[in-house]
Amino acid sequence: MTKQLSNYVNRDLSWIEFNRRVLQEAQDPNNPLLERAKFLAIVTSNLDEFMSVRVAGIQMQMRAGLTKTDFTGYTPPGLWKRLIKRTAHMVNEQYRSYREVFRGLSREGIFIRSIDELNMTQTKAVSDYFHEIVFPVLTPMAVDQSRPFPLVHTKELYLSVLLSEEGDPAEEEPYFAIVQVPSILPRFVPVPGRTNSKKTEFVLLEDLIEKFIDTLFNGYIPFAVSPFRLTRDADINLNEEDADDLLEEIEKELRRRRWGIPVRLEVAKGMHPYALERLMEELEIEDNLFEIEGPLDLGFLMKFVAALPGYDSLRYEKMEPVYPREFDDTDDMFEVIRQRDVLMYHPYESFEAVNDFVTQAAYDPDVLAIKMTLYRVSGQSALVQALAKAAESGKQVTVVVELKARFDEERNIAWARQLEKAGCHVVYGLVGLKTHAKILLVVRREQGTLRRYVHVGTGNYNDNTATLYTDIGLFTSHPTIGGDASALFNEVTGYSSPYEWKAFGVAPTDLKEKLYRLIDREIQNAKAGKPAKIIAKMNSLSNQDMIDKLYEASQAGVKIVLIVRGVCCLRPGVAGRSENIKVISIVDRFLEHARIMYFHNGGEEEVYLSSADWMTRNLTRRIELMCPVFDATLCQILIKMLQLNINDNVKARELQPSGAYELVAAGEDQPFRSQFEAKMITSWKGRA
Missing domain, CATH: 3.30.870.10 (Endonuclease Chain A)
Incomplete structure (x- = not known):
């Protein structure tokens, strides 16, 4: 008898299907090889966030003994079993695809080698690199009665090391240590080319460290070295109502995130049983274990692809965003927007138009106020610089910065401090509510009256993601939208009775x-x-x-x-x-x-x-x-x-x-x- 389907698809199982669609792009032979490698990296970063937030939340429900079904018909334990099974299957598929992609790249002359495949000249070069650059950064961390198990940072790569002393009996319990693979160094190390060869070759940093691991443990014999990686619960839990300073509270929570409850352990397939048992015991991992046949954390492939010079035939054809033609022949964006609304379609049209609009507003003596929301901002934001300049010139600049934008909290804190230092009014939104709206309001004095110019968008004010995401932006001076925009900022920044929205x-x-x-x-x-x-x-x-x-x-x-x-x-x-x-x-x-x-x-x-x-x-x-x-x-x-x-x-x-x-x-x-x-x-x- 066929089981009747629920009226709804479970959210987390649906997410697994989404990440499978991303993986299918890595498997599609019609996509260029280096782009397929990037999709493999995206699968990894997606899965990291899913584990550290969604799966961590289900674990928390299970620890609390919750057995109530959700509206899709799943209990936490039942959902957990299905998620782990489907995720394990996806990871196996991902690594099969990784091997297929690199077989294709090898035919194009791009290799990630094992150390044993290098010739004498190449081995000498990577040995020099290890001793001059890598060795000084490494810190071996022994675990014994006097030295407790060290903090293992979430999503960082480590090596477990089992050691013995010369003459130890075979049944003697081995010494145990871990070494963090330094994330400050590139994960992939270029290898000098072979004579008369056009091949581009690399070795992985963890393989290089393993090759020379004995230099960290004088007098001991390393006999089993294996990489591992831990994912911790990364959700932030705040009691905003009792927080005297929201910024300080979020900074504290970010520090606590380092000690989040372990959610997933990834290890290289074939890890020594003693090392695996020790890790699972120390990290309190019972059943969310992934044994990986290949390099752990394929997220490095994003930087790997970006660092490869040339090979344009293995990438998507370059697409340069065009500047919106409505603003092409003008130095006065306000004049254009007064006459007509302007729609922008990113990434086909350049986000520079938004930067230029805010910059023009910052320098325009008739602009009285600029107000905007910031949810996720790029590392080098021209918008932030323009806002700071506007505040320094005496304009009223109000910025609603969302400090709780997941995984961008630290960057947003830095921007908030920079804006406050420049004289901007920085607001962190309303208690218990994230500010996710994307809106920019400029108030300008024109012929004895005030006119409002508004930009609303579907994406964040982030010039990096505007080249990678499809998003829509709308510039308008429509008075009804302008009135609603002012009311929205008043509600977020001050006290305001419920407003009857005219358009929004x-x-x-x-x-x-x-x-x-x-x-x-x-x-x-x-x-x-x-x-x-x-x-x-x-x-x-x-x-x-x-x-x-x-x-x-x-x-x-x-x-x-x-x-x-x-x-x-x-x-x-x-x-x-x-x-x-x-x-x-x-x-x-x-x-x-x-x-x-x-x-x-x-x-x-x-x-x-x-x-x-x-x-x-x-x-x-x-x-x-x-x-x-x-x-x-x-x-x-x-x-x-x-x-x-x-x-x-x-x-x-x-x-x-x-x-x-x-x-x-x-x-x-x-x-x-x-x-x-x-x-x-x-x-x-x-x-x-």
Whole structure:
């Protein structure tokens, strides 16, 4: 008898399916070899975060003895077993792909060698490198009665070392030590070329240390050396209401993260049984053990690929973002935005336009105030420099910095201190709510009145990710949007009674209700026999209420297409519940990151940009923003963007009722790869 499927796909199992789609890009022989290597690195970094946050949370529930099922029908122990089994299978696939990719790279003359494969000249060169550069950085850490087991840092690479003294009997318990592989040094060490050879060769740093490990333990004999890596619980738990200084509290929590509870142990396959037993005992790891056949932490491949000179034939064709043509022939961006709204599509269009806008505002004597949100900022942010300059020149500059942006906390603390030092008003948002909205407001004095200029986006104000993620930005001077923007900053930075938003939908107060109203309007149109359609593009869909509302719309006859890159808990294509819903996911060269919502509205089409995914945290525990696009021409361009994704038959995968994803087959149609066709957007804008 077939087990009846739950109405929902489990969030964490859906995430496993997403990371499998990333892995499939590493396995795709049509992708260039070095790009496939980068996808292997992305699989690793994704899995690291998943383990340190989601799996750590499930472990915590199990330790607390929780056995209650979630809305998808899973208990913590039941979910744990499935996640570990599927993750182990994925990791095995990942390393098979790693070996396949490097077989291909070897045919192109790129090798990661073992030390034993080097000739005498090469061995001498890496030996010199070890003794001159590596050896002084290493610290052997013995473990015995007088020296307790040292702190093992999360996601760092270590070597376990078993040693004996000459003459020790075979049954004598070995000495045990660990050595951290220094992350400050490159993981891959270039090897000088062989005579008359064009090969590019490297050895891994851990292999080099292992080769000369005896230099760290004079008088002892190392007889078993093996790499290992630990992942700890990385979630930050704050009691914000009792925190006198939020910045100081987060700094304390970051220090505590180093001692987070162990979640996963990765070891090289074939590790000596005594060393493995000792590690599992000391680190209190019972069953989340991964024995790896290959180099631990393939995240190093991202830097490895970036450091390789040349080999353009093994990479994607270079794509230079174009400067938005609306701003091409002007030195006054304010004049352009006064006349018309401007839409930007990253990474096809350059983020430099945002930097230039803030820089112009910083130096413009008629600009009185600049206000913006910062969630994830790049290491060398031109925006931060411009904001600091504006404050130093006497302008009112207010920056809402989200200190709790996971894994970017330290960088954001540094930016916050720099901005405060320059004279900016730095605000850390509201208690218990992350500020995830992406909005910039400039107030300018013009002909005796004040005009507001606004930029809203689907992505962070980060010039690095703007070259890697697909995101939308909108510049506008529409007075209704400007009024809402001012009200939003007043709510975040001061005391303000609930505001009746004229254009925005804002979480956690009314975004969910606004989405309900928009969906209900389509439901009423469908029931009245009118065309009714919704297209929603986002990163994740996991909120049960939103899923149920979409099921209701499907049952009423509304045609729904969901473009969801990552987690999707909705189960489409089920008769009587979701047969009118189609879900596709696109994983390709760029990370699909834009959130765009389309509603047919009886032919009076409406399009919205948003910072929010349809997840519980976005709708109830974050300050999020959804903004309408009022310009009819720009609405049509956004609809065309959505249609590009819907037409994809190369990288699109469709979610099946089972929870699995299948590639959309081109069939007799011409292959259509949406990210490669998206360059057309700039020409559409030119004709607008």
